[in-house]
Amino acid sequence: MSFSVTILGSSSALPTSKRFLTAHLVNHDERFFLIDCGEGTQFQLRRFRQKTARINHIFISHLHGDHVYGLFGLISSLSMLGRKNVLNIYAHPKLENILKDHFKYFDTDLTFPIKFHQINSKTSKILYEDDKLEIHTFPLRHRIPCSGFIFKEKTKLFNIKKEMIEFYDLGIKDIIGIKNGSDYITSEGKIIPNVHLTIPPIAPKTYVYITDSKTMDSVIPLINNADLLYHEATFLDSDSKLAKLTYHSTALQAAKIAETARVKKLVLGHFSSRYKHEEKFLEEAKLVFQNTVLAEDGMRIEI
């Protein structure tokens, strides 16, 4: 089952010649979730051959332009392509009015409905749930209300051994029970322990998305042991005063969060265009947390 994230844009507020504005595409089992939608996101989706039409859920962390200005063009293009399916948008309540006014101003009749889900950026909550995945939101600390996201796979079912199905001539009801962890009781009343019948499932995986925010220890219990943490690193630690002032993080701060929360891998992004040498973000983070990479536009990370 696929679980990956593709970085569509990795610059902070100002785009550079190499980096577009923030957007991530999460593929979980061929369902596609977009996180943030900076200007040009629709170009990047096309450039990196992603399935734009199959995005059904868009999560917006906060209402700064570099995280949301691409939404107007993306929605327009989906409509021009004749989309019919509901598009779910999860964001601060203000965006609902912005979108309504926008499409009224531009006389746009969309070919598909938008279902708007308000995020209360002051509390943690499950925003989305199906049989395989939960998507949680949690508060961040930026200059304006801002939310982080956790993509958390549900505990997977046990994989039943094929030969056991034949050997015990198992019916569908038995199989469902065993996949959920039950033992099997034969018609003679003999208990066959689940462990003999199954292979344990792959551990469920977790992807955490944190941008834009000043560093905050309160996220640590929420993201403990995550498989992949994307954390903004707008500044280097030599500019930590500036980070504090603008409610952003440094590479060192992000790495400390990763280390304390014992995540498995850290990807840094949202680099300020003020820095010429981005490898310094990596050097700084690796002092504290070795398994760090720098986001690049088009980079796909398997979770």
Added chain:
Amino acid sequence: MSFSVTILGSSSALPTSKRFLTAHLVNHDERFFLIDCGEGTQFQLRRFRQKTARINHIFISHLHGDHVYGLFGLISSLSMLGRKNVLNIYAHPKLENILKDHFKYFDTDLTFPIKFHQINSKTSKILYEDDKLEIHTFPLRHRIPCSGFIFKEKTKLFNIKKEMIEFYDLGIKDIIGIKNGSDYITSEGKIIPNVHLTIPPIAPKTYVYITDSKTMDSVIPLINNADLLYHEATFLDSDSKLAKLTYHSTALQAAKIAETARVKKLVLGHFSSRYKHEEKFLEEAKLVFQNTVLAEDGMRIEI
């Protein structure tokens, strides 16, 4: 004196992997004028190494997203870079409210003032004038109010021959008169005809921008003998019914306008993404008007 246009985006409503959305940058004597501002215009300005900060005038043909959605990000970025100079925007009156509401919604305090100039899309008018250039607007016929633009150099001054300045020991007043076409009268009362004193100036040049519009003969007297005509060609003539229905033009129609108006060069753009083989636009136009080229993103045309 430089007079050129750089094509920043040349697709119609949907961007393609090769073509961004509509925007042109006109450089007249190192003053920079932007026409239209589709999503991603700020990236293209950077990509093609143009002087974004030196744009002081933006002209918007009409309020369809593919011609204007890049304005929000461009203005935000200029503000983040600390711009102080007035930015003049010429567009349909509705855009003034859209911008006001937009920056209110996004709590954006710009570092510079915007001066908004309303375009009445029903009449021809001079929008901008200085000592070297006039910019005219004129009505087009699209599904919503839409305006074309003419960049018209003013008649240039005669170039006075250096040796004549020395020979007749000319003062500043004399020089100004001669540059404006006067003859010179010596202290002995002898008349020296202007033609002996000067080299004729280069003929003033004209650039015309027409998109989006159905074909309309009424533009012909306005654009007669233009040096460069940019004309939209959303469709091929085999789809002329569709062009009529959607208030767009075909390559053949654009070429007929160019031919009848005796312009010197035609550049076609705004191609619908439905066509795989864009050379067909060129073949079709050249049947009628030989000096035609297809717009490409990044193309710079000297006028």
